[in-house]
Amino acid sequence: MTDVSDAPTEGADAAEQHEVRLAKRARMLEQGIEPYPVSLGVTTTIEAVRQAHPDLEPEASTGETVGLAGRIVHMRVTGKLAFVSLQAGSGERIQAMISFGEVGEESYQELKDFVDLGDHLFVSGEIIASKRGELSIMASQWQVAAKALMPMPNLHSDLNEETRVRQRYLDLIVREQARVTVRQRAEVNASLRATFAEHGYLEVETPMLQTQHGGATARPFVTQSNAFGTDLFLRIAPELFLKRAVVGGLERVFEINRNFRNEGADSTHSPEFSMLEAYQAYGDYHQMADLTQELIQKAAFATSGSHTVTWADGTEHDLGGQWDRLSLYESLSDACGTTITPETDMATLSAMAKAQDIEVAQPTHGKLVEELWEHFVIDSLTKPTFVMDYPVDTSPLVREHRSTPGVVEKWDLYVRGFELATGYSELVDPVIQRERFVEQARLGAKGDEEAMRVDEDFLRALEHGMPPSGGMGMGIDRLMMALTGLGIRETVLFPLVK
Secondary structure, three states: OEEOOOOOOOHHHHHHHHHHHHHHHHHHHHOOOOOOOOOOOOOOOHHHHHHHOOOOOOOOEEEEEEEEEEEEEEEEEOOOEEEEEEEOOOOOEEEEEEEHHHHOHHHHHHHHHHOOOOOEEEEEEEEEEOOOOOEEEEEEEEEEEEOOOOOOOOOOOOOOHHHHHHOHHHHHHHOHHHHHHHHHHHHHHHHHHHHHHHOOOEEOOOOOEEOOOOOOOOOOOEEEEOOOOEEEEEOOOOHHHHHHHHHOOOOEEEEEEEEEOOOOOEOOEOOEEEEEEEEEEOOOHHHHHHHHHHHHHHHHHHHHOOOEEEOOOOOEEEOOOOOEEEEHHHHHHHHHOOOOOOOOOHHHHHHHHHHOOOOOOOOOHHHHHHHHHHHHOHHHOOOOEEEEEEEHHHOOOEOEOOOOOOEEEEEEEEEOOEEEEEEEEEOOOHHHHHHHHHHHHHHHHOOOOOOOOOOHHHHHHHHOOOOOEEEEEEEHHHHHHHHHOOOHHHHOOOOOOO
């Protein structure tokens, strides 16, 4: 009996196996056996067979013949009977029994000579239950569906994190949580789209390559277009194009797509990330907060069956109910014991920041206030919370507050201690927007690489009249973090790593 359930996967052993498997491939071709056939007689899936036959009695026969395929994750070969465990992409498994008596001497010898762990194998035969009651396929024929030239990882030990993120295909093969996370992300995106459809939103796509970046304060990636003979920017946000769509009469629009920001990478940031943005004519930041809460709660229900989500570490977190809304200035004042308002002078704010060892590049009133708020308040937010009414100078695309001078109608949503989403009552006055852009350009001239530029085409669009609107943006990767408790590299299928 030969048991090949374990295989070396690293270093010299892996290199040796690679050479052995290359030699097997060559011998298969010499004997007229195709290691990568173009088609197979697949009639069903492992999942479908398991669903159709959940409780066969031991040694039961169904009389039903099927053809299916999967990756070999366990293989035990005896003198005249081989037991092969086949795994589908979903992780579902089924046993194939390949017997000397059923397939013949030549075919059985080829199985022993050419088949390894990790190979994709096609089997055709009757659905039965083994003596132990295990659902099985008694093969009447088999065929290599794809020869694996590299050995399988050891299924009895965890892959290290570096291997998981650099070779996600291996992670998906061996780890259930990796497969679950991918399915959950798909369920989340489907839920988001369904909720938008319920509210009459239209999904659109806007340019990834832009002649001028804007819509956020961030450092862009720059590339060169040979066709146009000019620099282009990978977009940092879709906002300005989505607003152009609202000007054009598309009153409720959203987009789920990629953003790119040439900045640092850590447990909550990635240079490339998936972003949701939505804009609603005749809405404001209160309505967008309501919508955002609904989007997240329905996404939680889609993945967990309730508003209480269970993170990867086993802890439960309730995302249900009505979420708190608190003032940024008031919460900062309460936390630091000093009254801070939009009129608080720079000297006072700078002294407070220095006392807390807070350094701010290109300091402004707003930047200092926000850094102080993060220092004093953010750790106290244990439940989902909308932090409302931000400084004017850090929010160049946001309408001034309708009743409170010196702040804008903006909120940031904090979940799990990090910013998950943001929402505005949008600035639609083209004269004020130009003034804001000019001020941003002044900051850029002083060395602020994240400052916005004056976008004349966008201003021209605003001058044609944009209705009062609310807007929101939310990172899909961060939403997955909030729903699963995983780090950003685990929620992204193929993350960028150094």
